[in-house]
Amino acid sequence: SQTIHQWPATLVQPVGSPLSLECTVEGTSNPNLYWYRQAAGRGLQLLFYSVGIGQISSEVPQNLSASRPQDRQFILSSKKLLLSDSGFYLCAWSVDRHTQYFGPGTRLTVL
Amino acid sequence: AQKVTQAQTEISVVEKEDVTLDCVYETRDTTYYLFWYKQPPSGELVFLIRRNSFDEQNEISGRYSWNFQKSTSSFNFTITASQVVDSAVYFCALSGGDYKLSFGAGTTVTVRA
Numbered sequence: 001s002q003t004i005h006q007w008p009a010t011l012v013q014p015v016g017s018p019l020s021l022e023c024t025v026e027g028t029s030n031p032n033l034y035w036y037r038q039a040a041g042r043g044l045q046l047l048f049y050s051v052g053i054g055q056i057s058s059e060v061p062q063n064l065s066a067s068r069p070q071d072r073q074f075i076l077s078s079k080k081l082l083l084s085d086s087g088f089y090l091c092a093w094s095v096d097r098h099t100q101y102f103g104p105g106t107r108l109t110v111l
Numbered sequence: 112a113q114k115v116t117q118a119q120t121e122i123s124v125v126e127k128e129d130v131t132l133d134c135v136y137e138t139r140d141t142t143y144y145l146f147w148y149k150q151p152p153s154g155e156l157v158f159l160i161r162r163n164s165f166d167e168q169n170e171i172s173g174r175y176s177w178n179f180q181k182s183t184s185s186f187n188f189t190i191t192a193s194q195v196v197d198s199a200v201y202f203c204a205l206s207g208g209d210y211k212l213s214f215g216a217g218t219t220v221t222v223r224a
Contacts, residue, residue, distance in 0.1 A: 032210075044156075044202070044214045059211075088154055097210040098144045102156035 002027035004103040006091050012109045019064075019078040021106050023091030026072065031093040033074040034100060035066055038088040050074060086110045113138045115205050117215035124193055125223050132188045132218050134203030140164075143207040145179065145186045150200040150217070162186065193222045 003026045013019060025031050035047040046059045048066035056066050063082060067075045074091055088107050092100040114137040124130050136145065147159040160170065162179050170177045174191045190197050203215040 043216045046211060049211070090154075090156060092156075098206040099146070099158065099161050100212055101158055102148075105154045107154070 002093070002101070004091060004093055004101060006089075006103040006106050008106060009104065010107045012111060013081050014111055015083055016080050019076070019081050019085070019108070021076040021089055021091075021108075023074040023076075023103055024072055025093045028072070028093065028095055030071060031095055032097055033068060034092040034094070035074065035076050036090040036092065036102075038090065040087070044090070048076070081110045083110050113140075113143075113205050113207055113209075113213040115203050115213050115215040117201075117203055117218050119218045120216070121219045121221070123221045123223065126194060127192050128222075130190045130193050130197070130220055130222075132190075132201050132203070132220070134186045134188065134215060136184050136186065136203070136205045138205060138207050140207035143205055146204040146206070146212070147177065147186075147188050148202045148204060150202065152199070156202070159188075190220070193220075195222050195224050198222045 005024050007022055032051050034049045036044045037047055038044050047064060048056055048058055050056050050068045053068055053071055064076060064078050086109050088105050090105045091103040094100045116135045118133055122130055143164045145162045149157045149159055160177055167179050167181055176189045178187045198221050200217045200219050202217045204212045206212050
């Protein structure tokens, strides 16, 4: 069966510091991968998606970036965090390009 | 553009009451998929159900049931005999030709013992 992992689970970072969140999927090949952000008390915002290694599409221009160095690995990064980057970051995978399955999430607080 | 509207922000019920969550959608795609996800306090989004636009049969899974009505662009979700463990935020979502999930704003369900 397929499983999706995210780490870290919780992160507290100062403004201006770098960020690296990792997502890995097991039990499937060539999945579509997604990064979402959920601000406190708000809905989900799609940040990036990837249909293959090295292929990244950005949905929202911001100081975040994503990379997919391996088939089942998706990384969200920032060179300098802003206060507005605080939120709950969710990674998801899909093989049929419609149904998405989500990971446990990373709760990021920028101080 | 696709749009999903969940008009109910919060619903509070007493255990064993039934709860119906409304979802209305807009899309120009003829083929699309509708979803419900549950987000418990832990935060993870749990997939509950997917329906495609050509299948309007209602579905029941245990205490959960879904009513898809294409004529009114609605995909409502009912929890029968609610339990405290049903307390969560529930999201309705739609995926169409662009393969991106459009989420509603979510409905927070609180079930009191």
